[in-house]
Amino acid sequence: MIVKTVFNNNALLALDEDGQEMVLLGKGIAFQKKAGQTVDEERVEKKYRIDAEDLNEKFRRMFSEIPAANLILGMEILEMAEKELHTRLNRETYIGLTDHISYAIERYSKGEKIRNALLFETRKFYPDEYRTVRKALKMIQHETGIRMEDDEAGFIAMHFVNGMQQGEAMQQTMAVTKMVSDIQHIVEYHYQIKLDESSLNYMRFVTHISYFARRLLNRELSDGDDPELLAQLSTRYPQAWACVKKIDRYLRELHGIPLTQDEYIYFILHVNRVCTR
Known part of the structure; x- marks a missing residue:
């Protein structure tokens, strides 16, 4: 196998004999390696095939952290x-x-x-x-x-x-995709920023919205009972709280469903995290 991209000393992207890309992990496998060199296969502990080119940058960021x-x-x-x-x-x-x-x-x-x-x-x-x-x-x-x-x-x-x-049904996939996009736009407009779509925080944020969207469309939402925590978060993160209220308004108008207390808590934490790091 041939080295294509070095992520860190213990991870690299390689091309196998068929020209397929694989992530290889192993202690010191990429130490002092450069693109085009041969992989020391005795150091390979795990192999992982990549199906999409656009995942390479995400893998690189993950391996660095x-x-x-x-x-x-x-x-x-x-x-x-x-x-x-x-x-x-x-x-x-x-x-x-x-x-x-x-x-x-x-x-x-x-x-x-x-x-x-x-x-x-x-x-x-x-x-x-x-x-x-x-x-x-x-x-x-x-x-x-x-x-x-x-x-x-x-x-x-x-x-x-x-x-x-x-x-899953294409109709639901499209509905989830639209909801994720709309909520992202609400957050970016509220904070007047452009989220870094290659960051892990962004990926965490989108993952949460995707879970939420599917639960909402399947009517699987639940509501806990922790008003004290919600009150604390609204005071601690007032800008995120104001942003989540806009998300709540959007969901009420589009789907006729308000955010539950638990979802308010999760959204405040995720919005604050993705917008302050």
């Missing part, structure tokens, strides 16, 4: 999920899934755990994905010693759900 051990763990979990769910998850899933797992490992190591208000719904509507995530959590515990809770299982399960959307 996430530890190699977490990249390999994310790949192993994705491969396990595809076997368990008897499907092929879209390639974007690896990026979103690995980013989430790495961030969760970092959070848990600091004792920072997030409550998942949609855990009950995730278990109810996506039981196969949830059961698969329980195996993923055992893999994470084996590799890191960190035991993650059910709330985290719910978050990861939604990455699997999102990765399996290739077969």
Whole structure:
């Protein structure tokens, strides 16, 4: 195999014998390597085929920010999920899934755990994905010693759900796409900025909107009861709060459905994050 692009010392993009692009991971596999040189295949620990050229930049950014051990763990979990769910998850899933797992490992190591208000719904509507995530959590515990809770299982399960959307009705796909685009425009207009569409924060933001849009269209929204947290966030992030109120107005006018209290909380956090980093 021939080196095409070096991401970091432990990850590179290569061309195999058939000219197909593959991401290769392994300790020191890309150290002092340049495009056109031969890959030291003895150092290859994991291989991952890329289907779309436009993913290269996203992979490069991810590899520059996430530890190699977490990249390999994310790949192993994705491969396990595809076997368990008897499907092929879209390639974007690896990026979103690995980013989430790495961030969760970092959070848990600091004792920072997030409550998942949609855990009950995730278990109810996506039981196969949830059961698969329980195996993923055992893999994470084996590799890191960190035991993650059910709330985290719910978050990861939604990455699997999102990765399996290739077969959904075209009408719903178009509706979700339009809603994501409209909400992005609302955020950009409110903040008078252009979001960096190549950033991981943007990808997290779009992933949340996509999950939300599908739940809204399927009438799967739920409402928690944490007015104190919502009040705290509205005070702490007043600009994000004002922006989310515009999103709420848009949804009321277009779909006749207001944002629930939980969705207000999630949107405030995601909007603030994508617009302040």
